[in-house]
Amino acid sequence: MPATLMNQRDLEFMLYELFDSEALTSRDRYQDHDRQTFNEVVNTAKIIAEKYFLPIRQKLDTHQPTFDGKKVHIIPELKTAIDAVNESGIGAATADYELGGMQLPPIIASAAGAYLSVAGGVGMGYNMLTTANANLLQAHGNAELIETWVKPMREGRFMGTMAMTEPGSGSALGDLITKAVKADDGTYRITGNKIYISGGDHDLSDNIVHLVLARIQGAPKGVKGISLFVVPKFLLNDDGSIGADNDVALAGLFHKMGGRAQTSTALSFGEKQGSIGYLVGEEHxxxxxxxxxxxxxxxxxxxxxxxxxxxxxxxxxxxxxxxxxxxxxxxxxxxxxxxxxxxxxxxxxxxxxxxxxxxxxxxxxxxxxxxxxxxxxxxxxxxxxxxxxxxxxxxxxxxxxxxxxxxxxxxxxxxxxxxxxxxxxxxxxxxxxxxxxxxxxxxTTGIQSLDLLTRKVPMNNLQGYKATLAEMVITIDEAKHYPSLHEFSSQLTQAVATLSTTTETVLAAMSTKNIDLALANSVKYLELFGHVIIAWLWLKQSIVATKAIAEQPHQADMDFYQGKLLACQYFYRFELPKINVWSNLLVTTDSTSFDMQPDWF
Amino acid sequence: MPATLMNQRDLEFMLYELFDSEALTSRDRYQDHDRQTFNEVVNTAKIIAEKYFLPIRQKLDTHQPTFDGKKVHIIPELKTAIDAVNESGIGAATADYELGGMQLPPIIASAAGAYLSVAGGVGMGYNMLTTANANLLQAHGNAELIETWVKPMREGRFMGTMAMTEPGSGSALGDLITKAVKADDGTYRITGNKIYISGGDHDLSDNIVHLVLARIQGAPKGVKGISLFVVPKFLLNDDGSIGADNDVALAGLFHKMGGRAQTSTALSFGEKQGSIGYLVGEEHxxxxxxxxxxxxxxxxxxxxxxxxxxxxxxxxxxxxxxxxxxxxxxxxxxxxxxxxxxxxxxxxxxxxxxxxxxxxxxxxxxxxxxxxxxxxxxxxxxxxxxxxxxxxxxxxxxxxxxxxxxxxxxxxxxxxxxxxxxxxxxxxxxxxxxxxxxxxxxxTTGIQSLDLLTRKVPMNNLQGYKATLAEMVITIDEAKHYPSLHEFSSQLTQAVATLSTTTETVLAAMSTKNIDLALANSVKYLELFGHVIIAWLWLKQSIVATKAIAEQPHQADMDFYQGKLLACQYFYRFELPKINVWSNLLVTTDSTSFDMQPDWF
Missing domain, CATH: 1.20.140.10 (Butyryl-CoA Dehydrogenase, subunit A, domain 3)
Structure with missing residues (x-):
């Protein structure tokens, strides 16, 4: 069966009909681009995806990386494929020209990346983490860090990781215990263990740039005592060439249910003489x-x-x-x-x-x-x-x-x-x-739901929350011009009202009731909010489709837009009504989970 | 971490508190048994599970069966484990004494089997299919078939399969094309291809007894032209010893996401001279x-x-x-x-x-x-x-x-x-x-939902449907005696009413509207019915727990029963209200899926 990686028609719809990406070319940063260059990038990604990644997708899954105690082995075709991405420039699509980038809008890079992700399983994860690592350093590192580490990452010579999780604390970052001790030369000696570090070791690049969270000696407990360090796998010589081993040891590989192309590693920092780390920004x-x-x-x-x-x-x-x-x-x-x-x-x-x-x-x-x-x-x-x-x-x-x-x-x-x-x-x-x-x-989903309710919603007097609801109201008002969308616009109006009432009740409970009880169903709140947001985005898509149908497009497009309307209808009839179940649990501050005792399981 | 295969306390609750299994010993068939022998069987299964299966569970998953073109290879520890089950008698726990069985009630065999399943992954699947195969032959085969095939299956010397699915028809059994031609000696020559035959080849038993659906030459089309045959991997000599190869060839193994210990096979019957098949019961x-x-x-x-x-x-x-x-x-x-x-x-x-x-x-x-x-x-x-x-x-x-x-x-x-x-x-x-x-x-779930709505509900003037609802009403009436269960009994009363209204509307739609439209949401009906049934069984459990709590049991039991009540509450508050979403789709005969056109996807 022929593999259709992505629905090209739908991607075009998203980029140019739903989100008017073409308008981005009027911004200074993107003035060299036009819709044609956007499409060429997406198409290049598609070609690389089909030529280099798709043929090895299953092999990447069935031949997961192995560690023989000395080296990590990944099937060599992956490096060829990643090199092809880097040579095309797509590896640093959004970066500045002077850092070897193409200065493309992220939304275009994302569309291109979608082809590579589908074809390559998580093989592209190495690049994506590297990009995010480089972006962090570019935003918060000093000139020397940027010159030393960001450039080779943009070129694909080095790759990056984020090293946060530790065996003893997992998601609770405030409890991490990896230590940093300042040396006379201003660098730090890092010692500690990290787990689940994606791309923590491999042979796909000359060097690996770990961004490591650690606690400087004497730092306060909790999240306010955590500092960030660049800890490379190999130190660099003065001329930028690869130097000595930096005492970052691979303690083991995890064998995952999926995403097998991307190594998930346990790393030991500084077991011998301490790994050298370079502070990013300020301490703590x-x-x-x-x-x-x-x-x-x-x-x-x-x-x-x-x-x-x-x-x-x-x-x-x-x-x-x-x-x-x-x-x-x-x-x-x-x-x-x-x-x-x-x-x-x-x-x-x-x-x-x-x-x-x-x-x-x-x-x-x-x-x-x-x-x-x-x-x-x-x-x-x-x-x-x-x-x-x-x-x-x-x-x-x-x-x-x-x-x-x-x-x-x-x-x-x-x-x-x-x-x-x-x-x-x-x-x-x-x-x-x-x-x-x-x-x-x-x-995790649970952590996201606490972030939403305890930080994001109350922040700045509900500023983000109100701004989001206002966006939905704009769409509802626009939808009201189209009688065929009345079912959806009125249902979304009602859903927004349900969301508002629910939010008010939950916030009130958070300030008047036991906070552990008030937050017990936070995941249901996140799910409710998510459903309303998706309903809103489906209404937006339906407005575009309705307008397009009115212009009597050719049959293939007519079919495409009809499909959008039916999918929207599906979501509004089969999915959106579930929010009432969740809202009811939230407005009653349901205590079932809170009341349950460990010994009762 | 210690592995707790099953919750023994909960199994005891199910067997002896929820379903009075001890009362079964008053039936003639089970008169040799008592609660102690029941428990001994379950405990034996637990011991075998921990000794033979648990140590190889992961190995069975990571070393899935392979086929070198001649033979299937399964890790040999599985045969040792299955032999241990057969030697204990649990392999034929429910069978008659004269067929080598233990004449245990199925519910006790099921509890014992649970330990083996959890510890052995699907390694026990070979036995379970063999038992089901033997049960079919015992019910519908003639004395010769039973003597020849059932006995060695009960003893674990032979294993059994069910060979239904074909590459061209999948779930649509009426379209199967495997052929059967009657020979002069009254046997049949079977030719055709079957796929997804679990346990279709392996080296765990001396012989494999396939139950094969095929169409006798000249038979009517559709499901009314299908006959059933015993087609062994090896023919038997007159003395019952293993004889000639019966032309059943392994065409390939499927590699599954899970359940990897159990081979899933493509089989070719009769590619050379035709496989010999023995008719079960009547033709067609x-x-x-x-x-x-x-x-x-x-x-x-x-x-x-x-x-x-x-x-x-x-x-x-x-x-x-x-x-x-x-x-x-x-x-x-x-x-x-x-x-x-x-x-x-x-x-x-x-x-x-x-x-x-x-x-x-x-x-x-x-x-x-x-x-x-x-x-x-x-x-x-x-x-x-x-x-x-x-x-x-x-x-x-x-x-x-x-x-x-x-x-x-x-x-x-x-x-x-x-x-x-x-x-x-x-x-x-x-x-x-x-x-x-x-x-x-x-x-599949879709097929089950059509079975429920088109056969099971209307059958004999809604006999089964009404009997089921009557069982629920009995439980509701009993629950009404316990004030603490009022929330649940009144919610279940309402849920049964919703189910009734929904059923009436759907049945009316099936007779007055386009049948394809009326059945378009059959899966939602099945899900709704399932949720009401589970709510009913939770109410039954809560009644038992409430009675037990009133007797002030010791702390561990008190904790156990409290857990039952909270889990019931969880189901009634978080899950049961979803039936209203599904019911609404069904009573409005929602046409979204029906209206969607293939070209619109």
Whole structure:
């Protein structure tokens, strides 16, 4: 069966109809670009994806990296593929020209990256982490750090990691114990153990630049005593060439259910003489800097959830269109020919659900990506500030919703294909396994929900929260001009009201009741908010589709827009009503989970 | 971490408090048994599970069977483990004494089997299919077939399969094309290809007894032209010893996401001279016989979904009780000690959800297992008939609900454990993969939902449907005696009313509207019905718990019963209200999926 990596028509819809990316070319930073160069980049990514990654996708999954006690072995084809990405420039697509970048808008890079991600499994994860690492250093490192480490990362010669998690503390970063001791030369000696470090060791680059969170001797306890260090695998000689080993030892590889192309490592820093670390920014401010990378990584995780959902959806649609089996209930004649399974209503339901999840999630992550661009490059200060407020607020939702609903979409892709979906002859079972990591890493769903309720909502007198609701109201008002969208606009109006009431009750409970009780159902609040946001983005898509249909486009486009409207309808009828169940738990401050005692399990 | 395979206290609750299994000893068939022999069997299974299966569980997953073109290779430890089961007699626990069985009630065999399943992954699948195969032959085969094939299967010398699915027709059995031609000696020559045949080849037994669906030359098209044959891998000599190869060739092994210990095979029958097949029962009645095995297999699938859910739940509870991380939101002091994660409300929520799914599903499958016993061994004809009606009706729900909610429970087990849940150091990621097959095999969820709505509900003037609702009303009436259960009994009353209204509307739509439209949301109907059934079984459990608490049991039991009540509350507050969303789609005969066109995807 031919592999359709992404739905090109839908990507065009997202980029140019839903989010008007072409308008970005009027910004100074992007003045050298036009829609044609955007498309060329996306197309180049598609070609590299099909030529270098797709042929090795399954091999990357079945030949996961191994460690023989001395070296990590990854199939060498991966390096060839990553080199091809770097040579094309896409590896540093969004970076400044002077740092070897192409100064492309992030949303275009994201569309290009989607092809590479689908074809390469998580092989592209090495590049994406490297980019996020470089971006952090560029924002918070001094000139020397940038010159020394960022440039080779942009060129693909070095790769980067984020080294936060420790065996004893997991998600609770405030309890990390990796130590940093200042040396006479101003550098630090780092000692400690980190686990689950993605890309923590491999042979894909000349060097690995670890960004390590550690506690300087005498620092306060908790998150306020954490500093950030560059700790390279190899030190550099004065001429920039690779120098001595920096005492960063691979303690082991983890064997994961999915995402197997990307090493997940346990690292020991400084077991012999102490690893040399270079402080980033100020002492004790490390977590703030790390959040620069973490926020970017959270959008990357959401994007991964969305892209894998699209991939499984595309694949199962292709399968359903070409697999004859059974007859409709209305047909009782066993002599009649079989129908393709896409004719069965329940298969259509499962495909619609995937479409609603996948394209809803894709719209959300591209929206977030565009906001991350706007906060830096939008024309006015007000626009930049507005984008910053929205992105800051929405990050937990952008990270979580695609991560939670992407795997659900992948499960449906398996189900559409039946037994064929469960075997590794087809990639959907791999998507399902790969995607299951997304609700875990870069802050679990539970942690995102606490971030949303305890920080993001109350922040600056509900500024981000109110700005988000205002965006929804704008869309609702626009939708009211289209009678065919009345069902959706009125339902979203009601959903926003439910969200408001729920938010007020929860905030009141947080200040008047036991805080542990008030937050006990925080994940349900995040899920509720996520559903309302996705409903909003589906309404936005439906407005575009409705306008386009009015212009009587050619048949293929007409079909495409009809599909958008039906997927929107699916979401509003099958999914959105669930918010009432969640709202009810929240407005009553349901105490079931809070009341449960450990000994009762 | 110590492995707790099953929750022994909960199994005792299910067997002796929820379903009075001890009363079974008053039936003639079980007169040699008492509670002590029941417990001994379960305990023997536990010992075998821990001694033979648990040590190889991960190895079975990572060393899946291979085929070198001549022979299938499975790690030899599996044969040792299966031999231990057969030697203990548990392999044929429910069979008659004269066939080498122990004449144990199926519910006791099921409890014993749960330990073996959890410890052995799907290694026990070979035995379970063999038992179901033998049961079919015993019910529908003639004396010669029983003597020749059933006996060695009961002894574990031969193993059995069910060979239904074909590459061209999948779930649509009516379209199968495997041919049978009658020979002069009364046997048949079978030719054709079958796929996804579990246990279709291996070296665990002396012979393999395939039950093959095929079409006799000249038979009518569709399901009414299908016959059933015994087609052994090896023919037998007159003295019963293994004879000539029967031209059943292994065409390939499938590589599955989970359940890897059990071979899934493509088989070619009769490529050379035709495989010899022995007709079971009458010509053209094969599908009816196969349903004997399939119904049993459907309960086995539901049981697998439930048992794997319990396994993941147990494991993640143990982990959460022993893993310190973070502090409660009410604690702002970074100097204070970390709490075990089971203290976090959201972790408790995820454990409660698992408990509600896993123990709800377990109650359902044990109820179904008891019905399958009652329909044969209950004392009066009326009781047997009543059990038959209920089981026949409930089979699609017993198969589906645990299959759909088991994987959801396993996903939560992963989430509780975070990164540790995603790596193969812990078994929960394997449970998640293994369990994902259950909504697919032995009739997908979609197929079960059509079976429920088009056959089971209307059958005999809604006989099974009404009998099921009547059972629920009995429980509601009993619950009304306990004020603390009022919330649940009144909610279940309402849920039964919703189910009734929904059923009436759907049945009306099926007779007045386009049948393809009327059935378009059949899966939502199945899900709704399943949720009401599980709510009912939780109410039953709560009645037992409430009575027990009133007797002021010792602390450990008090904790256990409190847990039951909270899990029930979780299900009623977090899950049951979803039925209103599904009901609304059904009573409005929502046409979204029906209206969607293939070209719009």
């Amino acid at each position: 401010c490390g977590l703030k800097y790390m959040f620069h990378m973490m926020n970017e990584a959270r959008i990357m995780v959401g994007t991964s959830g969305a892209v894998l959902a699209v991939a499984g959806y595309q694949y199962s649609v292709d399968y359903a269109k070409n697999r004859p089996q059974g007859r409709l209930p209305s047909c009782k004649d066993p002599q009649s020919p079989m129908v393709n399974i896409i004719e069965h209503a329940d298969v259509k339901r499962m495909l619609l659900a995937q479409k609603a999840y996948a394209e809803g999630a894709m719209a959300l992550v591209l929206y977030g990506t565009q906001l991350s661009d706007d906060e830096l490059t939008a024309v006015t200060v007000e626009q930049r500030q507005h984008a910053h407020i929205l992105l800051d607020f929405l990050t937990p939702i952008i990270k979580t919703w695609p991560s939670e609903y992407g795997p659900k979409a992948n499960s449906l892709a398996i189900q559409v294909m039946g037994g064929h979906g469960y075997i590794n002859e087809h990639p959907v079972e791999m998507f399902y396994r790969d995607n299951r990591l997304n609700p875990i890493h870069e802050g | 009645c094969g599908l009816k016989y196969m349903f004997h095995m399939m119904n049993e297999a459907r309960i086995m699938v539901g049981t697998s979904g439930a048992v794997l859910a319990v396994a993941g739940y147990q494991y993640s509870v143990d982990y959460a009780k022993n893993r310190p991380q973070g502090r409660l939101p009410s604690c702002k002091d970074p100097q204070s000690p970390m709490v075990n994660i089971i203290e976090h409300a959201d972790v408790k929520r995820m454990l409660l959800a698992q408990k509600a799914y896993a123990e709800g599903a377990m109650a359902l499958v044990l109820y179904g297992t008891q019905l399958s016993d009652d329909e044969l061994t209950a004392v009066t004809v009326e009781q047997r008939q009543h059990a038959h009606i209920l089981l026949d009706f409930l089979t699609p729900i017993i198969k589906t609900w645990p299959s759909e909610y088991g994987p959801k429970a396993n996903s939560l087990a992963i989430q509780v454990m975070g990164g540790h849940g995603y790596i193969n150091e812990h078994p929960v990621e394997m449970f998640y993969r293994d369990n994902r097959l259950n909504p697919i095999h032995e009739g």
